Structure formats: C-alpha cells, structure tokens
Amino acid sequence: MKRRDFLRKGIVAGVAASTLGFSSCKREKQSLNFDKLQESLVSDELTVESVPDLVAVMGGEPDVMLNKALETLGGIEQYIKKGQSVVVKPNIGWDRKPEYAANTNPILVGALVKKCLAAGASKVIVFDHTCDNWIKCYKNSGIEDAVKAAGGTMIPGNDERYYKDVTLPRGINLKETKIHEALLDADVWINVPILKNHGGAKMTIAMKNYMGIVWDRGFFHGNDLQQCIADSCTWEKKPVLNVIDAYRVMRRNGPQGKSIDDVSILKTLIISPDIVAADTAAVQFFNQVEKMLLEDVGHIGKGESHQLGTTDLEKLNIKRIRL
C-alpha cells in the first residue's frame, strides 16, 4: 500500500469512526474512537463498524436475545430518548396462554418495557386491539402481569372511543382509518409482533401487527387485505423498531392455533427498524420449517412498493448471532 493511500484511508476511517462514535455512544469517552483507528492502522485494513440494518439472534431466552440484539444495535438509547413517552405494541390477539404462541412472548414484552424505562422513557404504554375478549387476552397471555411487573401501563384497546381519525395520503385502498389515541400521543412506538402462520394473510409478522392499532379491521378484509395492511403501514408515525418474537412459532392453523401441537420452539429474535426487511427475513426463516413463499405474503411486496423498506436482504448489513 502506498503511503498516500494509507494516509487517505486513515483520515477517512478516523472521521467515520469519530462520527460513528459520537452518534452511537454519546456518553462514552472519545478515546474509544481512537481505539478503532488504532485497530485499522495496525491491521492495515479498514473495517468501519456501522450499525447493522437488521439483527437476528438465535438460541437464547427471549430477554437474553433481546439484550444481545439491542446491544448490537448500539443500545436502545439509539431509539428512545430520555423523557419520551413510548408505546410498545405486542400481539395480544387471543385468549391463549404463552405456550400456544398465539401472542407475543410475555418475557420479551416485559424485558422491552424495562429497557425503555431504563433508557429514561417517561412512560411505557402497552395495548392491543384484541380479537378475543380483551380482559381475558391481557390476563391469559401473561403480558398484563409482565408489563405491570416491569413498570409499564396496560391500557384498553377494545372500544371505538379510544380511536381517532388519521389520513393515509399514500394509501391505495385504505386512505383513512382510526388509530388508537395512545399511539397518536406517544413520542415513539415499538412494534413487537410474534411470527405466526395466518390463514388469511398467510403470515402475520410486523406489518400485519398494524391491524392491532386500528379500529375497523373489517374494512381491511373487505378491501383487499394485503393492500390494506401495506397501506396502514404508510402511517407517518413509524415504529422505531420492529422486534419479531420467534421464540415459540405457530407453524399451522394460525393465527389462533388449535393446540400446542402447532407450535415449535425455535428460540429466535429478529430486530430491524426496516419493517419490510424484518418481515422478509422472518418469512425466509419460517420457510425453513413450513413452506412459505415471500410473494404469497402479498403485503410485504406491497410494502416495498410503498417504499417502506426493502425485501432485498443482500443489500443490507445483517448481523446474525448464535448464543
């Protein structure tokens, strides 16, 4: 390598590393930046550690995997600032116990609420517009207890009175809908779906989880479900993260499941700010256990057309971690 090249690269790396260091770990001392520079100088190679676009963790308990994934993303402080009010939106659609994998894992939800509060969130609210009786869902999913224990607040989502009109200018079929006021009021929200087979939408993951923030789901079903799901995701307030729970996975008879026989324990977690990429990765992961083509899960492709993200995972910086 020529000296000129070396110098040029060194300067670029130094600038990149320092800016990254600044943005990713504000509280840490600046000396860290020079460690990175030092490394690249010693190894004579440039490895700019940027924040990955998508992190997948496998082989741990839900809370452990969450910690690892958030750490890899540079900490939840990247997404939640001190004093912000947060909504965590799991899937609590069904009156089922956690083993049935019909609802987001309560340990994961509890851990996430705790993380948000530790990051200085002013309050963390959790709700879902459930399918079964909401009180039974909240209770039997284990989520109500987990959220309360973590210091969050469960609020009802069962009544039209809580939902307020929003317009979706980019929507094709769904141009306006009613969204829960807690989300309208919140500074940020985190989408925490569970990965499941779904009789209607083929799969329910992060994009489909939007159906739990709106009031009138009947409109979705009556006006091209797949398009409406994608349209709903064009709402201007996007989740800062999509945390996909694939610890227990309902492989058949979704979204409710007939019994525990439909469930496999796969101990996986996928996180990304890119909702389309997260869903794409989740479908490809699911495809290993049950055949599922990405193009059949229509709303994901339609989401890409809405420029909500990319299905081309090759283009992304993905971190895969086995515990």
Next chain:
Amino acid sequence: MNKLKNLRVITALFFILLITLFFVDFKNLLPTKIHGVLHLQLVPAILAGSVLVVIFLLLLTFFFGRVYCSFICPAGIFQDIFIRFSKRGHLKKNKRKRRFSYYKPSNILRYSLLGLATVLLLFGSTHLLLYLDPYSNFGRMAANLFRPVVIFGNNLLADHLMAKDNYALYHVSIYNVTTAALIASIAIFLLFGILSVIRGRLFCNTLCPVGGLLSLFSRYSLFRISFDKETCNNCGLCERTCKAECINSKEQTVDMSRCVGCFNCLSSCKKRNAIHYRFAPVFKKQTVEKTEIQTTLESRRSFLALSGTILATAPILHSCGSKQSNGSKPILILPPGAVNLKRFNEKCTACHLCVAKCPNQIIQPAGLEYGLDFLLKPRLVFKHGYCNYRCTICSEVCPNGALRTLTKKEKMQTQIGIAHFEKELCIVYRFETDCGACSEHCPTQAVKMVPYKDSLRIPLVTPDICIGCGGCEYICPVHPQKAIRVIADVEQGVAKLPNFEKVEEIEDIDFGF
C-alpha cells in the same frame, strides 16, 4: 320480640345485597360460587328439580309461615325497601305510621293465577311463570336496570380517571340490554314501586305464584301471629303497620295465608303483649277463626273451579305457542348447556343472570322475533362478540338448571349451532383477494382456509368439529348479510375434537436468510 324483626332485616339485607351485587358485578369480580344463594329461590329450585330445597322451603313455611317472602325473596325485600322509604313507611308526627288497613283476600285472582301458571308449566310452558316469578322479575330489574346504572357510574369515573392517565378502571359499552328486556324491567319496577307504596305486599298476595303456593302451607303453619284477646284494646296499630294487609284488628284475626312474616306488627303493639308470634297449630285450637275457615273453603272452591277451566284451555294455549316456534320463525341460538330448545324453554324463566354474567355480552334477551314463546328468553347474538372457547360462566350460574353446568372440556365440544358458508357472498370469491377473517377466529379450525386460486385461499367448513361459537359470523366483513352464519342446533350436539397433529420437530435450524 323485636329480635325477630332484626333477624328478618339482617337476613333480608344479606340476600338482597348479595344477589344484587352478583347481578351488577359486570367485571365478574365476585366468585361465581355466589350463585349458590339463588338455589334457595323457590321457582328456580322447582325448575332445577332440587327436591330437597323445595321440601325445605315448604316445611319452613309450614313451620313458620311465609318468612320466605320477607327473608329470602329479593322481590319481596325490594318492595319492603320501597315501603320503608316511601312516605307511608315514615313515621309522621301526630299520625300513626304505615297506614295500611285490612282487606279481604283476593283468592280468586291469586289462586287462579297460581293454577294457570302451574298448569302451563305442566304443559311445558313458562309463559305465565316467567312474567310473575318474583325472583326472575327481580333478576330482570337487576340485570337490565341496576347493572346499566352501575356501569354508567363506572364509565363516568373511568373516563375521568383516564383523562388523568389513570387506567385503574375501564369504560364498558353496553350491548346486552334489549328493548324488550328494558320495557319488561321498567314495567315491573313501576309495578313493584307503585303497588308496594299504595297497598304494601299486594303483588305477593295476588299476582305472585310463589306467594300463592306458600300460602297453601302457611295457612296451617305451626307458628302463627295471633292476638291475646284480653290484652288487646283494638287500637289498630298492628293493622296499620301490616303491609300484607292481613290483620283485622277489629275481629282480632290474622290471615296467615297472606302474612309475609315481616314481624313489624309485633313491635308496633303499644301493649307489647297483645299480639304474639307463637306455636299455635291450627288443629290444636278449638276456636279457629270463622273468617279464616270461610276464606279457605271459598278459595278452595274457586281454586278447583278455576283449575278445571284452565285445564281445558291450557292445551289450546300451549298448541298456539308451539305452532309459532315450529313455523317460519328462525330458531334462536341457545347458550351452551341448554341441551335442546324444548328443555330450555321449559326451564328458563328469563332471570337474565346469564345475560348479566356473559363477559362478551353476546347473551341477549329476545324480543318477539322468535314468537311469544321466547319473549325475554336469552339467546346468542354475534353482533358485538362471540362465545369464548373456554368460558363456561353462563352454564355455571343458571339457577334454574335451564343451562346444564359444563366443564371446560365439555364446553369446548358443545355444539350450539353450525357455521354455514355462502361462497357467493364471500370476499375471496367475489373480489379474489385474501380475507380469512372467519378462519382466523375459529378456535377449532372447523372453518379452515383451503387452496382456491393461485395463492388465494377460501374458507371450508367442517361441520363435525364446529361448535357454533359465532367467531366467524361476528368477524365476517360482508354486510349486511354475512357470508358465514351460525344456524342454531335444535338439539345441542357434541362436536368432534379437531385432529391434533404434532408438528415435526426441527433440529439445527438456521437463519434462512
């Protein structure tokens, strides 16, 4: 002697408070077991076939008179509250309190109603009993009037708290108070209110079939209210305080067939000892009051005569009723545990406890859409919800045994109806877009999405494993006629268990991307 009245007041408060709280407990916070106290109610006990309870209550009456009416019956206690707090119940200065006065019994009315209700019941119709049974009437008031008031109060408070970011309470919308139920409840509320204020326990001694039945036993009760003829100065205080209007102070007689055992007369007596509640069997007494015997004989005659006419007319009445239910009218979807339409109709007196207890508010009192036979009877409506797969509360609380108690396992296989799919109305068929809302809500996957065109899937119903919970009908987005609807079973069946197949376990899974 005041002790008896105190005992009565305490017992009465216990029953009415517990029963009312159980009915208005819209969050089901109280233990379900409280329904046990309802099994002491006479009409439910008769319909549920609780022989021991019925014998106990009849013996109780034979021993102590109609104490049931003042101690246990919520409708009676409810009227007492009205009487207590009405002007008539208050002590007025310089005026004697509770100005009731003796009236002759309306035997023809009370025994003909009792006879008619009995005969209709024997013919399998609860027509008259349903409208006259005191417990059921009280239940309807509690479920359709008191409960909404409590919910309304809860909502005011909940909305106020929520505005302050406090989510301790939540707002509850009411879907299960129907017009027919509201009219019936307001009517009986007014009837109880007005009648009790003007004429005390007139309802209990004319219209009430329980009062009528018990009067046949209390007439000969061993413990009786009676005068000490030498001490009594005919002041009439006891007569004026008697809400059953059964004390004739001039003649110094007490009609025990109408006395509801409130014991107010005992404490009203200024002489204290002139009126007693004591062991005084009729057969022991040589000087049985003439009037009493006369009324007894008279009533017996009219009772027999009326029973005869009723017997003749009842079959006609009954066939009129059953024709309506067999005709073009739709069959109502009965709550799980009802077994079949006939049995249910014979046992349910529409107390609306199941209506009040259903957490999804899908049990709703019928209007006239299913004919007069089913007016006010609870049936399932899948407009705002559907039957929870594992919930058994309605079958647990029914005091009449109109709903058989189901275990969770039994409930999950109790078929109350079967889903019928009309492909031509379905979104998938009409617009060729994904839907599957019905299958999504099906707990047994009796409604399953099967391959249709390309990647499209369409619902397919497997009737054998369908339990008719109505999840599919409730959620179907097609309006106004749903593409999938539950048609009631006339005879509730046992659904087959769905096939459970364990997914193949996966070893060494990779990320796949």
